[in-house]
Amino acid sequence: MLKGKVAVITGGSRGIGAAIAEKFASLGADIAVIYSGSQEAADQVCTSCSEKYGVKAQSFCCNVADFDAAKKTIGEIKTQFGTVNILVNNAGITRDGLVPMMSEANFDQVIDTNLKGAFNMIRHCCSIFIRNKGGKIINISSVAGLMGNPGQANYSASKAGLIGLTKSVARELAGKNVNCNAIAPGFIRTDMTQDFNGEDPLVAGIPLGRMGSPEEVAELAAFLASGNSDYITGEVIRIDGGLAM
Ligand code: NDP
Numbered sequence: 698m699l700k701g702k703v704a705v706i707t708g709g710s711r712g713i714g715a716a717i718a719e720k721f722a723s724l725g726a727d728i729a730v731i732y733s734g735s736q737e738a739a740d741q742v743c744t745s746c747s748e749k750y751g752v753k754a755q756s757f758c759c760n761v762a763d764f765d766a767a768k769k770t771i772g773e774i775k776t777q778f779g780t781v782n783i784l785v786n787n788a789g790i791t792r793d794g795l796v797p798m799m800s801e802a803n804f805d806q807v808i809d810t811n812l813k814g815a816f817n818m819i820r821h822c823c824s825i826f827i828r829n830k831g832g833k834i835i836n837i838s839s840v841a842g843l844m845g846n847p848g849q850a851n852y853s854a855s856k857a858g859l860i861g862l863t864k865s866v867a868r869e870l871a872g873k874n875v876n877c878n879a880i881a882p883g884f885i886r887t888d889m890t891q892d893f894n895g896e897d898p899l900v901a902g903i904p905l906g907r908m909g910s911p912e913e914v915a916e917l918a919a920f921l922a923s924g925n926s927d928y929i930t931g932e933v934i935r936i937d938g939g940l941a942m
Contacts, residue, residue: 698923700725703778705771707731707761707818708788710739712887713837716911717785717918718754722746724919727753729774729781731788733760753778761788761814762806771821780829783922784822786815786859787837791889793848804851811855812862819866819877826875833922834870834877836863837914838933840941843881856881860933867931876930878921883937884908904939 704721708714709730718728728746732739739756746754759770789811792803815836826832841849842856867877886908893900917936920926935941
């Protein structure tokens with residue numbers, strides 16, 4: 698389904714991003730995994746993708762929040778892979794705290810990584826998509842961006858911002874055959890949510906009664922990366938067990 702496509706996945710070293718890399722590779726895509734610190738984990742994802750599925754997979758160290766570093770990395774990926782067809786903006790961090798206690802640095806870091814990071818990658822990939830007369834952009838937002846969440850003003854703002862970015866980019870690039878959509882996950886079992894368990898009242902409040910898995914998010918990302926979703930753009934799809942309905 699993705700054979701011959703080149704996919705860039707930011708934050709592909711762990712959690713949801715690693716599951717997306719594996720899923721795309723299983724569908725035949727070549728994979729560029731961007732990470733910021735976990736080189737070993739990123740290399741492991743790439744080794745697993747190429748050994749299991751015979752695709753090309755390579756890791757790239759890049760802080761997505763850095764405009765120039767993002768430009769350089771996309772340039773390197775283009776040199777190594779020839780092009781980019783799919784961009785998944787998945788890299789994200791949390792720096793939780795109530796507003797009266799939140800430091801400026803913690804606000805800035807989260808916005809810079811989660812929101813500006815996605816802008817940086819889109820900014821440097823879009824000329825490739827325009828030249829290719831097509832492309833797929835998938836931004837990993839969050840239900841926190843739809844509902845807000847106490848203690849996550851920075852994170853919720855970044856994820857709500859991603860939704861605005863998604864819709865504007867979708868409108869700008871629709872005429873160029875580029876789709877841009879967002880996924881809004883609820884509680885997904887990864888390092889980011891390691892403190893949550895079944896007894897947590899937030900988890901108990903999920904209508905489907907459980908947290909989601911990274912693989913379930915990857916299935917949705919694969920649909921949005923494929924030709925099966927060509928008529929969907931500017932959409933935000935929740936995958937949250939009903940949490941934010
Ligand atoms: P993890 O903490 O498990 O993984 C985060 C990934 O982002 C890592 O690969 C990390 O790389 C990468 N990353 C962090 N900062 C940067 C940076 N500056 N530059 C490049 N890469 C970076 O997170 P999840 O898998 O849980 O989350 C993935 C996305 O999904 C995030 O955007 C998150 O906000 C969103 N999300 C997650 C939910 C959940 O319940 N887990 C719910 C809703 C949304 P490295 O390993 O090198 O540090």
